[in-house]
Amino acid sequence: MKKTLFLVFALIASTSFILSQCEAPELISWDYPNDSTLIIGFNASEGTTSYEMEFDIMMIDMDYGSMPQPYYITGTAQAGGNTIILNSTDHFYAFYHNYCSVIINGTCNEESYSSEEFYVSDMSILNEIECSEAHVLNALLPDGVGASYESTFLVEEGDTPLQIDQLSIFIDLTHSYLGDLDVTLTSPSGTTISLMYSPNNFGGASNMSVLFKTGFPELALSILDDGFQTLQGTYSPSQSLAAFTGEILSGTWTITVTDYLAEDWGVLAGACVFVESSPCTASASGSVYVDSNGDGVQDENETPAAYNLLSTSQENSLMTNGQGEFLNCFETGSLDFSLFNIPLYHNVDPENYELELAEGDFLEDMDFRLIPIPGMNDLVVEVYSYIPDVPGFERTYYVSSRNVGTECIEDINLTFTSPENTELLLVNGSADPITSSQEFTLNIGTLCSQESTMTEVELLLDQTLEVGIIHSYQASLNSVETDETPENNTYTLEIQVVSSYDPNDKLVDYEIVYEDFMEEQKRLTYIVRFQNDGTFYAQNVTVTDMIEEGLILESFELLESSHDVIPEFNGRELSLNFNDIVLPQSDLGLEESQGYVRFSFLPNENFSLGETIENTAAIYFDFNEPIITNTAVTLYDEEEIIDSVTELETEDWVVYPNPFSSSLTVESQEKVLSAKLMNVSGQIVLEKQVNSSIFQLETKYLANGIYSLILENPSGVSVSRIVKN
Numbered sequence: 271m272k273k274t275l276f277l278v279f280a281l282i283a284s285t286s287f288i289l290s291q292c293e294a295p296e297l298i299s300w301d302y303p304n305d306s307t308l309i310i311g312f313n314a315s316e317g318t319t320s321y322e323m324e325f326d327i328m329m330i331d332m333d334y335g336s337m338p339q340p341y342y343i344t345g346t347a348q349a350g351g352n353t354i355i356l357n358s359t360d361h362f363y364a365f366y367h368n369y370c371s372v373i374i375n376g377t378c379n380e381e382s383y384s385s386e387e388f389y390v391s392d393m394s395i396l397n398e399i400e401c402s403e404a405h406v407l408n409a410l411l412p413d414g415v416g417a418s419y420e421s422t423f424l425v426e427e428g429d430t431p432l433q434i435d436q437l438s439i440f441i442d443l444t445h446s447y448l449g450d451l452d453v454t455l456t457s458p459s460g461t462t463i464s465l466m467y468s469p470n471n472f473g474g475a476s477n478m479s480v481l482f483k484t485g486f487p488e489l490a491l492s493i494l495d496d497g498f499q500t501l502q503g504t505y506s507p508s509q510s511l512a513a514f515t516g517e518i519l520s521g522t523w524t525i526t527v528t529d530y531l532a533e534d535w536g537v538l539a540g541a542c543v544f545v546e547s548s549p550c551t552a553s554a555s556g557s558v559y560v561d562s563n564g565d566g567v568q569d570e571n572e573t574p575a576a577y578n579l580l581s582t583s584q585e586n587s588l589m590t591n592g593q594g595e596f597l598n599c600f601e602t603g604s605l606d607f608s609l610f611n612i613p614l615y616h617n618v619d620p621e622n623y624e625l626e627l628a629e630g631d632f633l634e635d636m637d638f639r640l641i642p643i644p645g646m647n648d649l650v651v652e653v654y655s656y657i658p659d660v661p662g663f664e665r666t667y668y669v670s671s672r673n674v675g676t677e678c679i680e681d682i683n684l685t686f687t688s689p690e691n692t693e694l695l696l697v698n699g700s701a702d703p704i705t706s707s708q709e710f711t712l713n714i715g716t717l718c719s720q721e722s723t724m725t726e727v728e729l730l731l732d733q734t735l736e737v738g739i740i741h742s743y744q745a746s747l748n749s750v751e752t753d754e755t756p757e758n759n760t761y762t763l764e765i766q767v768v769s770s771y772d773p774n775d776k777l778v779d780y781e782i783v784y785e786d787f788m789e790e791q792k793r794l795t796y797i798v799r800f801q802n803d804g805t806f807y808a809q810n811v812t813v814t815d816m817i818e819e820g821l822i823l824e825s826f827e828l829l830e831s832s833h834d835v836i837p838e839f840n841g842r843e844l845s846l847n848f849n850d851i852v853l854p855q856s857d858l859g860l861e862e863s864q865g866y867v868r869f870s871f872l873p874n875e876n877f878s879l880g881e882t883i884e885n886t887a888a889i890y891f892d893f894n895e896p897i898i899t900n901t902a903v904t905l906y907d908e909e910e911i912i913d914s915v916t917e918l919e920t921e922d923w924v925v926y927p928n929p930f931s932s933s934l935t936v937e938s939q940e941k942v943l944s945a946k947l948m949n950v951s952g953q954i955v956l957e958k959q960v961n962s963s964i965f966q967l968e969t970k971y972l973a974n975g976i977y978s979l980i981l982e983n984p985s986g987v988s989v990s991r992i993v994k995n
Contacts, residue, residue: 291316292378295385298351302392305367305496308356312385314347314376321347322375323354326408327368347376367393367477367498369444369539371408389539394442394479395502401440401542409538411445411527418528418850421538425458427520431555431632432547433599437514438483439543441465441525445536448472448501452528452809454849455507458521460591460836462849463509467809467892475499481544482507508893518597519547526850528809550599552627554588556636557595558609560616560720564641573720575609575640577837579824582607587839602627609638610824613720615646615676615754642676642719647751649682649717650674653763656799656832656866658771659741662733664695666861667763669725669745670830673717675754680716683748684725685709689741691732698726724830737769738956740973764973766955773801773864776815776887778902781949781975782993788877793870794821794904795829798846800889800897801864802853808891811848813867820883825872832865844869853891873904881906905976907993922988925979929995932970938963938983946980947972969994 295318298311314321323343343356374385387406396404405423412419439455449472456462465482466489475491478501485506492502527538558575559568568574574594582588583606590596608622619639627633652670659665669686673679688694688708697703703710714723746760753759779795780787798815802808817823819842826844828837833853838845846867856863873883883904888896923938936945941963947956955972958965972994980989 292318292381292383294383295321295347295374295376297374297385297388300388300390302390305392306357308390310354310356310372310374310390312352312354312374314349314352315378315383316349317378318347318349318376320377321345321352321354322377324373324375326371367391367500369393369442369477369537371406371539389442391442391444391479391539393444393477393500393502394539395481396440396442396479396540396542399440399481399504399542399544401544404540404542406540407525407538408540411443411529411536411538413529413533413535418526418852419538421525421527421541422522423525423541424522425520425543430549431553431597431599432519432545433550434514434517434519434545434547436484436546437511437543438481439465439511439541440481441478441541442539443478443527443536444476444539445478445534446474446476447531447534448475448478450529450531450534451536452530454526454528454810456524456526456849457514457517458523458591459517460847461513461517461838462526462810462836462847463507463511463513464810464892465507465509467508472499472501475501478502480505482511483544484511516599518550518553518599519545528850528852530807550632551602551629552631552633553597553599554605554607554623554625554627554633554636555595555597556634556638557593558590558638559594559640560613561619561639561641562719566639568637575613575638577826577828578609578611579826579839580607580638581610581824589839592836600627602629602631609640610822611827613640614648614674615643616640617643644676646675646754647677647679647749648673648675648754648758649679649747649749650755650758651684651745651747651761653686653743653745653761654797654830654868655763655765656797656864657773657861658765659731659735659767660769660771661731661735661737661767663860664728664730667727667729667743668830669727670722671714671717671725671747672722673719676719677751678716678718679749679751681749682714682717684712684714685746685748686712686725686727687744688727688729689743691735692741693730693732694727695730696726696728731767735767737767739767740764741767766973773799774889774897774899775799776885776899776902778885778904780904782905782907783873784907788873788875788906791872793825793827793872794883795868795870796885796902797866797868798887798889798899799864799866800891802855802891803863804855804891804894806855808853808855809850810890810892811851811853811865812890813846813848813887814890814896815844815846815885815887817842817844817871818883818885820874820877820881821871821885822874823871825870827870829868829870831867835867837869877906879906903976907976923981925990925992929993930969931995933966933968934992935966936964936979936981938981940983940985942981942983944982946982948978948980949975 293315296313301309324340326340369389369391371389373387376383407421409421453466454462454464480501481504483504486504489505491499560573562572576592576594578590580588586598588596588598605625605627609618612618650672655667693707694704697710703712743763776798798813833848833851836847854862884901886901887899890896925936942960945958945960946954949955974994977992978989979992
């Protein structure tokens with residue numbers, strides 16, 4: 271099979287030194303006429319007298335835990351075309367079903383000049399697909415259980431930004447057990463798709479030379495004439511490449527290979543991207559950062575505003591990446607865009623950009639500077655856990671301490687109190703700060719503007735705990751500085767004790783809000799929790815959430831997550847991508863198999879009395895069907911109604927008081943068989959077998975909020991809304 275190269279390989283290893291007429295050797299072609307013979311043709315410049323070929327063998331050999339040492343073949347050369355025939359019986363067994371990276375060194379006028387690196391293999395279909403620029407990666411994939419290895423290549427930006435219409439990618443990879451591997455591709459914008467997810471699907475097959483392209487058959491093994499099993503040809507990826515449509519092509523692309531199982535290793539040889547693209551009619555790019563010293567330049571220590579949505583007058587959304595940068599194509603005409611989610615105590619410069627874009631306008635440096643207002647001190651503390659309290663188990667709670675002001679605050683003390691029937695064990699892995707079974711005080715030192723610290727609190731729950739009660743955890747921050755908003759220096763988390771737990775849920779911190787909440791422009795904070803209940807690692811987890819109109823989309827703020835996460839928006843759909851999370855299954859550890867993500871939004875100013883904001887998330891573990899969470903509900907209610915004490919009366923029964931506090935009474939004309947209280951998330955928080963027409967429910971341990979009272983009697987079931995204050 272003749273391999274003729276009309277391509278330029280990415281320069282990796284060497285730089286040519288051009289003196290006089292001497293130039294680096296230039297590869298013409300390579301050919302495998304049979305399993306044991308390799309023929310390489312190259313051009314040499316006038317004055318060349320000899321060559322040296324450097325081979326790095328990408329071997330499938332269990333005796334190697336790292337790349338073997340390169341070996342060299344030398345000989346005489348002449349100006350013009352040279353043909354070198356190598357036989358594996360004479361020159362080591364480097365060729366048969368293996369990959370070799372090669373550099374040709376030529377001696378010209380007693381100086382050495384090196385070709386660009388390339389690789390050869392009787393397995394590769396690289397040149398049959400007419401790749402215009404192959405990226406030689408030559409990246410070692412050591413053996414590792416659940417270990418991931420990233421390789422990157424750069425697509426240079428041209429004179430005109432290019433927007434992806436359709437993309438496919440070719441990959442050459444050698445590995446002795448393809449069934450171990452998962453391969454993903456990540457764009458410069460952070461979008462990740464799975465090209466191949468194959469724990470054991472391809473078993474002991476070795477090597478892959480595959481063009482991943484939409485619309486082709488699913489991956490299947492190829493059997494060579496000698497019985498060798500491999501992956502070779504054009505196939506569809508595990509996930510659609512359409513996810514990259516509309517993104518900018520230029521930037522750093524990442525191929526990630528994860529090896530799930532032990533005993534085998536390999537090498538990622540190279541890759542080639544094929545793109546159908548359209549030039550942007552116009553574009554705007556820039557960055558958002560905190561300009562601490564006000565000099566108009568982003569210095570090395572100045573914080574970027576990562577994953578911030580910007581408000582724009584065109585449909586194209588602007589979102590900064592992890593480095594606070596953005597680049598988008600736009601239509602010609604008017605374009606207004608501004609930074610929406612401005613941090614507290616910061617001014618923004620400029621306030622917005624008002625542009626008239628003409629064709630060919632590729633605007634750069636459309637930066638937004640966040641300028642701190644001097645002298646503002648403001649600490650904020652929050653407590654959360656992604657696992658509820660279960661009697662007899664250890665739990666980890668997280669305390670987030672943030673400085674949202676503009677000045678450094680020194681000598682900050684954190685005090686944490688847990689409820690009775692708990693025992694504090696460790697704080698950040700140490701018992702030193704603990705002063706009693708339920709309390710500790712920790713000096714967390716100095717926090718400067720926008721800095722935060724996380725404190726991990728491990729505790730043990732008494733096995734005699736009553737299921738259904740509400741546990742209250744409290745944290746507070748203290749310093750010598752006067753705080754702008756002292757009320758958020760203390761945080762109380764109320765969490766229900768349960769006997770069993772489905773962690774795939776979504777919670778909101780406020781189930782009821784009132785007029786003062788809206789006037790003070792407070793935020794709704796959501797936490798989505800998930801657990802891998804399968805039988806194998808989850809390579810990727812994605813949480814999708816259709817954001818209701820009642821929330822301001824541009825106000826999105828990513829707070830914390832258990833693992834690295836990349837947010838993306840497609841219209842109002844938010845995707846939170848845990849790429850290469852490698853989440854173990856629950857039988858390997860309860861907490862280890864779980865994760866979470868916390869984020870917040872501002873409610874829309876049109877959120878009116880009596881309305882609710884409802885949000886449901888979908889959790890995807892690799893390619894399984896999504897798990898749909900409960901619906902997190904927030905009601906806008908009137909405080910004067912909540913503060914009154916009234917009866918709730920229906921045709922058949924009466925409940926009082928409503929709102930209730932420590933207990934409520936039910937009087938029914940008909941005998942009640944059972945009673946249940948259900949919160950707005952659809953969870954049964956209290957259940958009682960009654961068999962009476964008059965009874966009481968003890969509710970002192972329930973959190974404040976809205977509940978549905980469900981009464982079952984011989985005639986059927988009736989439901990009414992009640993409120994705890």
